[in-house]
Amino acid sequence: MLFKKNAQRFIGLIVTIFILLILMCASIVYGYTDTSWAMVWDAFQNNNGSNEHLVIETVRLPRALIAASVGSSLAIAGVIMQTLTKNALASPDIFGVNAGAGFAVVIAVTFFSMGNLQAIAWVAFLGAAAAAFGVYGIGSFGREGLTPIKLTLAGAAIAAMFSSFTQGFLVIDEAALEQVLFWLAGSVQGRKLEILTSALPYLLIGWMGALFLASKLNVLSMGEDVAKGLGLHTGFLKIGAAIVIILLSGASVAIAGPIGFIGIVIPHVTRSIVGIDHRWVIPFSGLLGGILLLAADILARYVIMPQEVPVGVMTAIIGTPFFIYIARRGFHAK
Template structure:
């Protein structure tokens, strides 16, 4: 744990906020079309209708805001998932959220010829929510109720089922494959502020609710028996955390597609910085997640310029070494 006192953590939080704002500004400035910091400033203070100003306002600004928002949401969802499942590798993928969202979009494209990115957003959100609710219901059945092992197994089963259905539909419909392949790889390219605005209220509600629930997550992380002994209604807390996960991960996947590794890696980095207190881990994870996705998105523009790779591929390249380290080290899921 790097930051041990509340004062240090507050300072670190402010520095992280400044760093994320700087990275968001860098995302607006750098890309295939050459622009400068001065040009970006003028685009918002003295817009003149040039191609560069249009790109800055209508393409890069939404992209930067969406990357920061999605990264923060996935990281915070990852914190809650790892605490709920006691699984250090838990993520939206293990809850079946990514697979459910992807399947819903592929069904819409294959069977109903949906081609609007705005429609993708709501369809993906619905699919993600259905998948997460299914996992929760299946994981809650039986005498013992909801347990970390049952939740993890239910998530793996739902993810495998939806992934199989998705692959089957794409094999049968090559046109659908071409249409949704970039979205399925995870990307913030081409998204508009309207896409973010449509789900931002849900993401904001998830952020606020996660912070409100953070003290109870501290108690829950001590173990089921200890939490009950301290008077915590563990079933209600788990239900609340599950709903927050649906809002955060479902909304993030709906906007940007299934972006991996953010929800796995960032919570561990946040714990290494501030310890296991969820009152600090959750906001730090949000900021670090936003920063990581912004860095990945900027890097994705330059790897094979003038082409771009999906940011989901970039996060996989960045996150895989950390994933292997976490798996080998065997961090606990608190």
């Protein structure tokens, strides 16, 4: 643990916020269209309608805000899932929550031509909820009840099922394939600010709900029997935590598509920095999740320039070795 005292953690939090803001600014400045820091400042102070100024305001600013918001949401959802399931591999993508939300959105867009952003967000929530409850139900079957390994296997099965359904429907409708293929890879490119503002109320509820549950998650992490002995209503806590996970995961998928590995990597990195107190783990994870997705998105612009790699591919490249390491170390998570 890097920061052992609250004073150190507070200073670390301020530094992390600063790094997040710097990366957001860098995301606005750097890319295929050649711009500078001075040009960005001028675009917000005195927009002259030039191509560079339009790119800065209508493309890169929404992109930076979306990357920070989605990365934060996925990281926080990963923290809560790992605490609830006692599973080091728990995350929205591994447990099929992202795949369920993505499948629901694909069905809504391709078969019902749904274009309303609010409606798409609700569809994503329904898909995320269906996947979450499916994993929990399947993982609870058997004599031993719910175990980390059974949850992981159930999550892999649900994710594979929804991914197969999605690919099957897209093969049937080739026009839809062109429409949603890049979105399915996970991307913040080309997203308008309106899609973030439409989902922002759900994200805000999820973020505030996670902070509200932080101290209660500390009690739950000591064991369910201990938590009940201390007067914690674990059933209500799990319902509240599930709602937060669905809000954050569903809204993130509705905005940027299914982006993986952030929910696995960031919680473990955060615990190595600040320990296991969720009152610090959740805000730190939110900030570090935004930092990771912003950094991955900036790198994605330069790998095969002038083309761009979907940011979901970049997070997979970063996260896969970490996933293998965690899987080899064991499934248990505090």
